[in-house]
Amino acid sequence: MERADDVLQTLEAMYEEDPESVTAMSVAKRLQLERSTASRYLNELVKAGKIEKKRGRPVKYRPLSEDTVHVEPVNALTENIPMIGATESLEEVIEKGLAALLYPSSPLHLLLSGETGAGKSFLAETIYDIAVQHHNLDPKTPFVTFNCADYAQNPELLVGQIFGIKKGAFTGATQDEFGLVAKADGGVLFLDEIHRLPSSGQEMLFSLIDKGVYRRLGEATLDRHATVTIIGATTEAIERSLLDTLLRRFSFKLRIPSLRERTVDERSEFIHYFLAQESHKMGRQIALDREAYNRFLRYRCSGNIGQLKSDIQIACAQAFLRFMNGGTQVIVKPADLPDYVRPEAEDVPKVHENTYLEIASDVPNGKAGNARKMPTIYERLLTKRDQLGEADANELDHELRQEVNRYISQLVQRSEEHLHLNNWGQYIDEDITATLRGEADEIRKQEGFDVNLNQIFVLSLHIQAYRDRILSEEPIRFFPEIGRTEAKYHRAAKMLATALRDKNNLLLPEEEITLLAHLFVPHSEAFDRSASITVLITSLGECTASSMSDVANHLLGSPVTVSLDRPLAAPVEQTKAYLEKVIRKQPHSEGMLILTDIDLPAELKNVLTSAAQPYKLIPNVHLNMVTEAGRKVMTPHYTLEGISEELQALNPGEHVAGNPSALQNKPRFIATVCFTGERTASFLKHWIEQSLSFDDQDVVIEAVQIDPVARNTDRIYEIMEVYSIIAIVGTVPVHVGNVPFIPAWEVLRDEKSSRLYDIVLSTRPEAVTPAEANSYEPVQFAEVLDLIMKGLSEIVEKLDVSLYISVLKQHIHSLRQHFRWDPEREIGIMMHLGMLTDRVLMEQQTGLVYTSESRRIDIHSLALPAGDLHLWNLVLAALEEANSIHYPNDAAAEMTALSQPATVLEST
Amino acid sequence: MSEQINVVILCSWGATSSSLAQKVQEAAKERGLDVVAHAGGTGEFKEKASTYDVALLEPQVRHLKKEMQKVADNAEIPLAMVDQRAFALMDGNKVLDQVLELVK
CATH class of the missing domain: 1.10.1790 (PTS-regulatory domain, PRD)
Structure with a gap:
């Protein structure tokens, strides 16, 4: 079939010249063939898998090289640094970033915000590189990066690292030390996790930005000078917790989109880029199996770009290992990918069915990779093999395998720490x-x-x-x-x-x-997170379901929920196929819990009915329901029926039922346990006492010793005679009757997402009606918004009350579920927010600034839960959009502080 | 009931209490009662408690009640939560009733 080879070569050549030009007609013309003849050859080539048809009319063709995507190694920095997304999501960010960098004499400062792993430091480096390569920024201009989180435990040293230390400033400061500011003078200082700076550090940074002066730690006067462009990076929710004075000094505040928000094309570029980096490290070409490529393209990567990168590194190490064991080239295959790297049901619009990566050959090695001359995993493997040259094949294999495993666990650990245990x-x-x-x-x-x-x-x-x-x-x-x-x-x-x-x-x-x-x-029982009930989140919209599922999985620290997005444009057939796939993927499942926005169409229900597992459908899904469901399925004793009943109780209008009446008679009790009954247990006791709210002061907490061998104690049974034990919290799992055990880390990590919090709330004895209100009916949730609508209309000046209420209506449910306040508290908070909004409107319309009463509370001094802030930011953003206003920077912090359950608000 | 009654309505940062105080003031004027309604934050209440005859706490700061109650007890004045419904409706009359009930 020589003729076919000719056609293929011609096609490849034409494709090089102009990828859009390759049609049956143009190929025929070039080869002086009949169009139908050319068409026949082309079809043969398609069948043989050597080329493929692109969608659309006229049909265009593109060459395929075998079954893989090739990535060439790169050995030198090339002129074109691909800024992934430069023409799409990031255009504005880069433009402003460049502007900031290119005026070193009068620096403009830049604050980047974005989710963990969104690529903030990567972006900062890239902007610098572009400035050097294309805008004549002197390559000698310093670019100093520093992660404030590295010293977060020691604020003094952190400040010292940045500004320098004077000899004798503290014990151990035996000599003067330059700070990073001195090093970055005339250039750029990139401060990652800038919110970790203590306020003293933020103030010093502010003086530096404002007046170009600073002092070393331990020096009395500000007489050092430096001109430094500051690029700060922070996670989104925390941006508002920087000092206002400092925040204002950043000329540009830029948000980096998460990987989720990037286009598929951008994601594919990232994959390519990271592969090329690996290819460079190993000094040879990497081929990426098409299926593996598809998985990278479509899996849900909640750790963002940082995670994508480490997943690619893991896969490459595996592939390299196989190559060393006698392969002819390094091919990344699906089996090399970490298990969770597989497309999920939410990728309904599978638009890129026919796209494949082009061969990219000019991606430079990352700057970060150059900075340290650590041996790469590939070098380590090769060295290891040389060392073990004499050993037999089995042992060699074993040793190399261990090396790779260690590497993987390092990568995994790094990202886990980052995500959960900061x-x-x-x-x-x-x-x-x-x-x-x-x-x-x-x-x-x-x-x-x-x-x-x-x-x-x-x-x-x-x-x-x-x-x-x-x-x-x-x-x-x-x-x-x-x-x-x-x-x-x-x-x-x-x-x-x-x-x-x-x-x-x-x-x-x-x-x-x-x-x-x-x-x-190990106590696998207590920490067993594998669930036998599948939780599927589904909702109309491009990503409503998947983002809820993402957040919940993140909060739970485990991928317990799966999602199915139902974009309005997607045909039912497609959604149906994905649903079937989800069901197939959960063969171990004892049942499916389907949390949905509205009732599912009949086609989808049929799929469910014909599935082997039983299912329960719960409408009106919201984030809290998702988290709740995830948490419950991780608890072994729950059944599908049980969970679905409890979840339905979360729906509006239905109160969370108080617990069994038996509880009413005995006072509530929480036992904290450890092996000694003293140290950890009393620490926990103290901790829980602090976090109990005003309404739960009746709860008795006692530290109890647990016998390390029997893992039990008579003391618990004694207590049960007198008290009703609502929970056991501790470091040693203890199971007594139906009393839930809650591991210590869960309580300490985040009160709000802890089961303990829910248990305490749900066991609260019937609220005693406050004596002063007994002549009036207590307000029910259903009435709150109507009541405050009337009330606010009485007192506001500019606020469109019905607009305000309609925006609140959209969010009230998540607010209630999140904060678990009662109607009375809610009235207070919503009235407050209404008045605040009114003020802002007045200021904006009249240009006058109303001096608000002096704040009793320094919001910045409070540790505000990021989840709370995030929710308020969402609500405030919605109100801002509806009213075309801007709240003051600390508005979300203010609302968060006001919403706290315990006594954190006590005036200073 | 001939003496002047000084009532203070407390919220966290003065955003709503001044409006409610005004409503109470209007209601009192209408009824011809000698009531002066003040608005304040919980912080300053600590210093000024004894200058009032009665204090009302708004719902958004209910969690501070324990603390405020102590302050009020020291100053020997009654303190109560504003009736939630009256607060939501900004019903000055009802709150005024509550005030009168408390100083009885």
Whole structure:
């Protein structure tokens, strides 16, 4: 079939010249053939998989090279730095970023915000690179990056790192030290996670931006000068918690879209770019299997670009390993991808069915990769092979496999930490966590078992409590005799004790080590997150369902929910096919819980009815319902029926039913438990006491000791005679009757998303009617908005009350579910917001500024929950749009502070 | 009931209490009662509690009630939550009734 080869070559050549020109007609013309003849050859080539048809008329063709997408290695920086999304989502950001950078003499400062992993630092670097390459920015211009989170546990040192330290400023400052500001003088200082700067640091930064002066830590006067362009980066919700004065100094505040919001084409460019980086590292071409490419393109990547990158790195390492074992080239296959990298049902519009990556050959290695000369995983593998040259094949294979596994676990750990556990520092000193993390790695290597993040947390907490106790010089009380664990756990505990002695100067007695060993024993039961009930979120709209599912999975720290978006334009057939796919993918499922916006069309219901698993359909889905459902399916004793009943109770108009009446008689009790009944347990007791709201002061909390071997205690049963135990919280899972056990980390991580919070609320005895209100009916939720509509109409000047109410109506449900306030509280908050909005309108329309009463509370000094802020930001944004106004920067913080349940608001 | 009654309505940052105080003031004027309605934040109440005869707390700061009650007890004045319905409706008359009930 020589003729066909001719056709193929011609087609490829034409495609090079102009990809849009390749039609049957143009090919025929070029080869001087009849159109029908050319067409026949082309069809043969399509059949043979060598070319493909593109959609549309006239049909255009494009060449395909085998079954893979090739990525060439790159060896030098080329002139064209592809700025992914430069013409799409990021155009504005880059333009402004360049403007900021190109006037170093009078710097404009830039604040980037975006979700974790959205690529803020990547963008900052790229803007700098573009400025150097295309805009004559002197390549010697310093570009200094620093992540404020690295020193978040030690604010003083953090400030010192940035501004420099004067000798003697604090113990250990034995010599003068330059700061990053000095290093970045005349150039750019990129401060990631800038919100971690303490306010003193923010003020110093403000002086630097404003007047170009600063001082080192420990110096009295501001007499150092520097001209520095500051690029700050922060996660979205926190932007408002920077000091106002500093916030105003940023000439541009730019939001980076998350990967979710990027176009498919941009995502494909990212994939390509990261592959090329890997290709560069290994010094050879990488081929990407088409299926693997599709998966990368379509999987739900909640950790954003950062995660996409590490997933690609994992896949490449796997592929490289296979190549070393006798492959002819490095091919990334679907099996190399982490398990969760697979397309999900939400990608209904599968628009890119026929697109394949072009061969990109000019992507430079990332700047970050150049900065440090660490051996890459590929170099490590090659070195390892050289070292083991003599070893037999099996051993070699084993060793290399281990190397890769270690690499993967590093990558995974890094991203997990980033996503979930940024705030350990609140409870545990950094040095302890550091030792624990290091030892966890050692233990994995030497003893061959994994210490998971929760265990690290529990161990850290325990050790912290032990140290605090020693420091406070409280006598160590009677310590119960406890049994030994399996030898490997005991050895692990010993390793940890040695490390704590060497690194933290902490000496543990023998029985303490025995105790630690118990904490190394995995308790899969308590932390088992695999659910046997599938939770499927579905909603009309491009991404309503998937974003709810994303947020819930993020909050739960586990991908327990799946989603099905139903874009209005998508044909039912397509949605149906995806639903079927979802069902097929959950073969282990004991049932499906389908949370939907409105009742599903008959076609979809039929699919469900014919499925093997039972299902329950719950309408009026909202975020809280999703999180609730996810949380419940992770608890083993729930049934499909049980969950669906409880979830339906979350729907508007139906109150969350108070718990069994038996509870009413006995006072409520929470037991906090640990092996000693003292340290961790009393820490937890204290913590919970602090977070209980005014209405829950009746709850009795007691620290209880748990026998490490029996994992039980008679004390609990004694307590049950007198009290009703509503929950057991602690580091050691304890199951007594139906009392729910809640692991300590869940309570400490975020009160609001903890089951404890719900339990306390739902067991609250019937509210005692306040004496002063007894002559009037208490307000019901259903009345609130009508009432305040009348009330606000009485007092506002400019506000369109019915507009205000109609916007609130759209959000009231999520607000209620999130904050769990009662109608009275809600009235107060909504009236307040109404008046605030009225003020803003007046200021805007009259140009006058109404001095508001002096604030009693310094909002910035409060630790405001990011979730609360986020929700208020959404509501405020909706009100801003409806009223064409702008709230003051701290409005969301103000509303958040006002919505707090406990006494955080106490005036200063 | 010949003496002047000084009532203070407390909210967190003065956004709504001044409106409600005004409503109460109007109601009192209409009924010819010698009532002066003030608005204030919970912070300053600590210092000025004893200058009032009665204090009402708005619903959005209910969580501060315990603390405020202590302040009021020290100043020996009654303190209560504003009736929620009356507050929502900005019903000055009803709140005035509540005030009169409390100082009885």
